[in-house]
Structure formats: C-alpha cells, structure tokens
Amino acid sequence: MDNPLTGSAWVYGDNIDTDLLAPGAYMKANLNELASHCLEAIDREFASHVKAGDIVIGGDAFGIGSSREQAAQALVELGVAAVVAKSFARIFYRNALNLGLPVLVCPQLEDIEKGDNISVDPVAGKVMNHSKGQSFDCEPIPPELMTIVNAGGLMSYLKDKFSRESR
Amino acid sequence: MAENKGNFESSNKTQIDRPQTLAQKIIANASGKKYVTPGEIVTCQLDLVLMHDSSGPRRVKSRLEELGATIFDPQKVVLVSDHFVPATDPESAEILALTRRWADENQIAHFYDMQGICHVMLPQQGHLKPGMFLVGGDSHSPTGGAFGTFMVGIGATEMTGVLATGEIWIKVPETIRVNWDGELPKGCSAKDIMLFLCKKLGMNNNYKVIEYAGSTIANMSMYERMVLCNMSAELGAKTGIIAADEKTLTWIKDTGQDVAKDALNWQSDEDANYARVYHFDANELIPQVAAPHSPENTHPANSFEQVTIHQAYIGACTGAKLSDLHMAAEILKGKKVAPGTRLLIAPASAKTTEWAAKDGTLSILTEAGAIILPTGCGACAGMGAGAIANGENCISSTSRNFKGRMGSPDSNVYLGSPYTVAASAIAGVIADPRDYL
Ligand code: SF4
Numbered sequence: 001m002d003n004p005l006t007g008s009a010w011v012y013g014d015n016i017d018t019d020l021l022a023p024g025a026y027m028k029a030n031l032n033e034l035a036s037h038c039l040e041a042i043d044r045e046f047a048s049h050v051k052a053g054d055i056v057i058g059g060d061a062f063g064i065g066s067s068r069e070q071a072a073q074a075l076v077e078l079g080v081a082a083v084v085a086k087s088f089a090r091i092f093y094r095n096a097l098n099l100g101l102p103v104l105v106c107p108q109l110e111d112i113e114k115g116d117n118i119s120v121d122p123v124a125g126k127v128m129n130h131s132k133g134q135s136f137d138c139e140p141i142p143p144e145l146m147t148i149v150n151a152g153g154l155m156s157y158l159k160d161k162f163s164r165e166s167r
Numbered sequence: 168m169a170e171n172k173g174n175f176e177s178s179n180k181t182q183i184d185r186p187q188t189l190a191q192k193i194i195a196n197a198s199g200k201k202y203v204t205p206g207e208i209v210t211c212q213l214d215l216v217l218m219h220d221s222s223g224p225r226r227v228k229s230r231l232e233e234l235g236a237t238i239f240d241p242q243k244v245v246l247v248s249d250h251f252v253p254a255t256d257p258e259s260a261e262i263l264a265l266t267r268r269w270a271d272e273n274q275i276a277h278f279y280d281m282q283g284i285c286h287v288m289l290p291q292q293g294h295l296k297p298g299m300f301l302v303g304g305d306s307h308s309p310t311g312g313a314f315g316t317f318m319v320g321i322g323a324t325e326m327t328g329v330l331a332t333g334e335i336w337i338k339v340p341e342t343i344r345v346n347w348d349g350e351l352p353k354g355c356s357a358k359d360i361m362l363f364l365c366k367k368l369g370m371n372n373n374y375k376v377i378e379y380a381g382s383t384i385a386n387m388s389m390y391e392r393m394v395l396c397n398m399s400a401e402l403g404a405k406t407g408i409i410a411a412d413e414k415t416l417t418w419i420k421d422t423g424q425d426v427a428k429d430a431l432n433w434q435s436d437e438d439a440n441y442a443r444v445y446h447f448d449a450n451e452l453i454p455q456v457a458a459p460h461s462p463e464n465t466h467p468a469n470s471f472e473q474v475t476i477h478q479a480y481i482g483a484c485t486g487a488k489l490s491d492l493h494m495a496a497e498i499l500k501g502k503k504v505a506p507g508t509r510l511l512i513a514p515a516s517a518k519t520t521e522w523a524a525k526d527g528t529l530s531i532l533t534e535a536g537a538i539i540l541p542t543g544c545g546a547c548a549g550m551g552a553g554a555i556a557n558g559e560n561c562i563s564s565t566s567r568n569f570k571g572r573m574g575s576p577d578s579n580v581y582l583g584s585p586y587t588v589a590a591s592a593i594a595g596v597i598a599d600p601r602d603y604l
Contacts, residue, residue, distance in 0.1 A: 017567075017570075019567075020571070023549070023571050024548045025550075025554075025571075028251070028262065029258075041570045041571045060371050061373070064371075065306065066306045067222060067308075067322050069222070069226065069322035069323045090403075091320050094325060095322035095323075095324065095325070099324060142208060153324070154325060155230060155234070158328055159233070162235065162236060162331070
C-alpha cells in the first residue's frame with residue numbers, strides 16, 4: 001500500500017454499530033446481498049451509490065457491537081477503500097485489518113462533508129481533505145499490524161507463514 | 168490451568184517486583200513472561216477457544232482448507248450452536264448441518280448442539296477456571312471474565328488464525344477498576360448496574376479491561392457477575408474481569424471439575440496501576456432502562472411516560488439465566504400480562520428450562536401468560552423467533568438495542584432488567600419494578 005488512497009467521503013457520526021453495517025436479518029444471505037443493506041437503517045443511498053475507492057468517515061467507536069466480521073466485509077464488498085474515524089471498536093478494528101481494509105484512527109478529524117475529496121495515506125498516517133485544503137495526522141498503525149496489512153490481510157499472511165514452515 | 172506457560176524460575180531474581188493487575192498477570196502467564204506492561208504487544212497461547220454456528224465453522228471452514236491447516240488442538244475447542252437454532256428456514260438448517268459436519272470431521276471435543284447460548288454453556292459445563300486465557304468468536308466473550316479468566320472476542324478471519332496456530336497477538340490493555348459497595352436495593356440487579364455504567368462511563372472504553380470489585384460484587388451470585396462481565400462489551404471494553412473467590416470455586420466444583428490449589432492466587436496486586444478507579448454506592452441505585460437506540464441512552468425506569476410495550480422479551484446470554492427467570496417470576500407470580508402486550512421468554516440453556524420446570528418457575532411464568540420459546544439467541548440478534556414489526560416497542564432483558572437489531576429498522580428496543588421487563592409486561596407500558604414487588 002504505497003500510494004495514498006483517494007476517493008469521495010461518506011460521513012457518519014459516533015457509534016456506527018455492527019447491526020447498521022451488517023443487519024442481523026440478512027446475516028444468512030450471501031455477502032453481496034448483505035452488503036446491499038449496509039447502513040440502510042441510517043442512509044438508504046449508501047449501499048447503492050457508494051463507488052469503489054470511496055472512503056468512509058466516522059466519529060467515535062466506529063464498528064461497536066457484535067464481532068461479526070461481515071460488518072467490515074460488507075464495506076470491502078462495496079469497494080470502500082478505507083475507513084477513518086476518531087476511534088474504533090476493537091474487534092471491528094482487528095477484523096478490518098485482518099481483511100486488508102485500512103482503518104485509521106484520527107482523533108482530530110473535523111469538517112469533512114459528504115462528497116469531499118479525501119486522500120488517506122495509511123503508511124504515513126495522514127488524511128487530506130482536498131476539497132477544503134486541510135490535512136490531519138493519524139495514529140500510526142503498529143508495525144506488528146502493518147506486516148499483516150502489507151501481506152494483504154491475515155489469510156495471505158498465514159498462507160506465507162504456512163508455506164514457509166512446510167518448506 | 169493445565170500447564171504453566173510462564174518460565175518463572177529463569178527470570179532475573181534482582182528485578183524489582185512490579186505490581187500488576189489480574190488481567191496483566193493472566194496475559195503475562197499466557198505469553199510466557201513474568202510481567203507485561205500496558206501498550207506492549209505480546210503473543211499469547213490459548214487455553215480454550217469458543218466458537219458458535221454464526222461466526223464459526225461456516226466462516227472458517229473454507230479458510231482453513233485454503234491454508235491447508237489443521238486445528239491446533241481439538242480438545243481446546245468448544246463449539247456451540249445457538250444463533251440459528253432451531254432452524255427456521257432452509258438457510259439456517261444448512262448452516263446448522265454444516266456446523267455438525269465440521270464438528271464431526273474435526274473431532275471437536277466439546278460440541279453443544281442446541282443446548283444453550285455459548286456464553287452460558289462455557290461456565291455451565293465447567294470449562295472456565297481462574298487464570299485461563301481464552302478467545303471466543305463473539306463479542307460477548309467477556310462474559311467468561313466472571314470466573315477470573317481473561318477472555319476476549321474476535322472475528323472469523325482471526326479465528327482461522329487462532330485455530331491454525333493456537334496463539335494470538337494482543338496489545339496489553341490498561342485496567343479500569345470499578346468498585347461497587349453496599350447492598351443492591353429491592354428491584355435492582357446487575358443489569359441495572361450495567362445500564363447505569365453505560366451512561367456513566369460511555370461506550371468507548373476501548374482497549375481497556377474493566378475489573379469489578381467491592382462488597383456488592385462479593386455478595387452477588389455467579390449468574391449476576393456474568394451480567395457485569397457480559398455487558399462490558401457494551402462499555403466498549405476489551406473485556407471484563409472479576410477475581411475468583413470461594414463462590415467461583417464452589418460453582419466450578421459443582422460442575423464436577425477440579426480446581427487448582429492456587430486458583431485464588433489470581434488476584435490483582437494491591438498497589439497495581441489502574442487507568443482509572445471508580446467507586447459507586449449500590450444503596451443509591453434505582454432500576455434503569457436504556458431507551459432506543461443505544462445502551463448509553465439510559466434513564467431511571469420511573470422517568471418514562473406511558474411508553475406502550477408491544478413485546479416484552481426475556482432472553483439472551485445477558486438476561487435469561489436461571490436467576491433472571493427467578494427475578495421475572497418474583498414479579499409475575501399471580502399476575503397477568505397486559506392485554507395487547509406479549510411476553511416471550513427464551514431460556515438461556517436447555518438446563519435452565521429443566522431447572523426452571525423443576526423448581527416451579529416455569530409454571531409461574533406461563534400462568535401469567537408468558538410464551539416459552541426455544542433456547543438460543545433467538546430474537547436478541549434478530550435471527551430467531553420473536554422479531555418485532557415496524558413501529559413496535561419492545562422491552563428486553565438483552566444487552567443491545569441498536570437500531571434494527573431485533574427486527575424492523577423502524578422498531579424500538581428498550582433495555583431493562585428481568586424485573587423491569589416483567590413489570591412492564593404486566594403494566595403494558597414501561598414500569599418501575601419496585602411498584603410490583
Ligand atoms: S444471546 Fe444475543 S448477545 Fe448473547 S450471544 Fe446470542 S446474539 Fe449475542
């Protein structure tokens with residue numbers, strides 16, 4: 001992940017929970033169907049209008065609630081390139097990185113509006129709002145986790161590990 | 168504990184003793200160290216892994232196959248089918264069939280099929296012992312902390328890694344100490360404590376462990392202690408923990424399991440460092456209700472004005488254990504559920520139903536008009552029987568009232584203790600249980 005990710009912002013508030021991201025009623029459905037209901041309880045446009053490369057902005061405790069990994073997977077399925085939030089619920093944070101979805105903790109984040117043109121640099125820990133000419137510093141992802149993100153998620157990381165060990 | 172992973176003998180004897188919290192001690196032991204410091208990332212060996220039908224086999228099977236990995240130790244895996252039970256349609260039936268096949272193929276030592284909710288099955292079957300380090304594929308895994316263990320929830324990809332390797336990295340958390348002293352007033356329970364704390368501490372206690380202590384907790388039953396640790400998930404904490412005492416050991420022995428001689432050594436050091444310490448007086452607590460759509464939106468139960476209740480639900484790992492059914496029965500004895508209100512009760516395990524039938528609790532509940540549902544997660548996560556319609560209000564003994572969780576996105580869920588849910592079922596509106604005791 002060498003280049004900053006650039007896309008259009010979808011902005012939400014605090015406590016975006018896993019039932020909003022992956023509603024229980026669709027948990028039996030396949031991922032594509034489930035993703036089409038992502039966030040529908042608060043934003044009926046999101047799932048149908050979000051474009052590959054777009055960036056989701058949240059407030060505090062993004063992903064709070066259940067351990068269901070589909071909450072992060074639905075965003076990946078819809079093509080979301082990164083999530084930036086003031087803070088994350090810990091299971092969601094781990095799930096997202098394990099799936100290779102960059103998630104950045106950015107407590108100072110402010111003034112971002114829906115549709116703003118945003119760049120995220122997960123390695124440098126920077127978020128830029130080109131529409132407003134602002135930039136924000138983020139918490140660096142710990143190096144132990146970067147190895148997993150750089151491998152493209154935990155599965156690829158483990159595959160490397162197991163193939164090395166069986167050699 | 169089956170084995171001692173720490174290498175205490177070889178550590179530097181001149182090192183000054185550093186006081187540690189209980190959580191730190193368990194993590195240190197699981198990572199083979201004498202001490203750990205908050206913020207440090209360590210790799211821990213797992214004593215036990217909990218999985219369920221929703222996030223379990225159906226999500227890890229193909230991933231494990233992709234890796235060509237086998238399970239690190241099938242003896243250390245507990246699998247429970249509780250989310251999609253009993254099957255309500257062909258999809259859920261398939262998920263359960265897959266779960267059963269996988270348990271068989273992988274010779275999972277402990278598979279509880281439709282016997283109860285995973286967080287209740289672990290202690291009921293005597294799997295939890297002080298000092299253990301465990302993970303569960305579910306966000307209410309902190310429940311296990313009531314038995315002096317360190318137990319955290321993880322997602323499915325991570326579960327694949329855990330099953331393949333038997334270990335997990337963890338960032339050592341700080342601990343917040345929450346002391347409750349005094350006697351809980353009539354009509355108040357552990358659930359009221361937790362709803363009160365959701366409001367007081369907020370839901371963003373990320374990367375922190377909440378350690379509960381004080382005379383109120385010492386006097387609580389193990390069932391009630393489980394509620395505290397269970398709803399630590401709603402506080403956004405990494406987990407909840409309560410140091411073991413004689414009650415803990417008695418529970419474990421009653422399940423037929425042995426207890427290690429040093430089990431009570433798993434305590435926080437007296438001068439351990441806490442991120443924060445809170446003191447609360449239990450005598451001052453009054454029944455609490457969380458309004459839609461967040462557990463932190465909590466207010467005293469007597470402050471709600473005429474909120475019509477369409478459905479009252481007593482269920483989930485949080486609120487349908489034997490002690491919860493007893494609370495409901497205390498209120499419902501000789502009373503009737505209000506016309507226009509339905510009271511649904513899904514006991515947390517098959518054993519719970521059996522015990523409640525034996526001691527007469529079930530007949531009190533059904534005579535009052537309660538409908539008894541199958542054991543399982545049921546309506547708690549909007550997966551089983553008891554979903555609610557557009558515009559309906561439900562008061563529930565479960566742990567979460569996120570928008571849309573129990574059915575229609577335009578329904579409203581209020582959270583309360585089993586006392587409060589039962590009182591509201593009789594009143595037909597949100598009610599303060601103290602008026603019914
Ligand atoms: S009863 Fe509810 S909270 Fe408990 S494990 Fe099941 S879905 Fe989760």
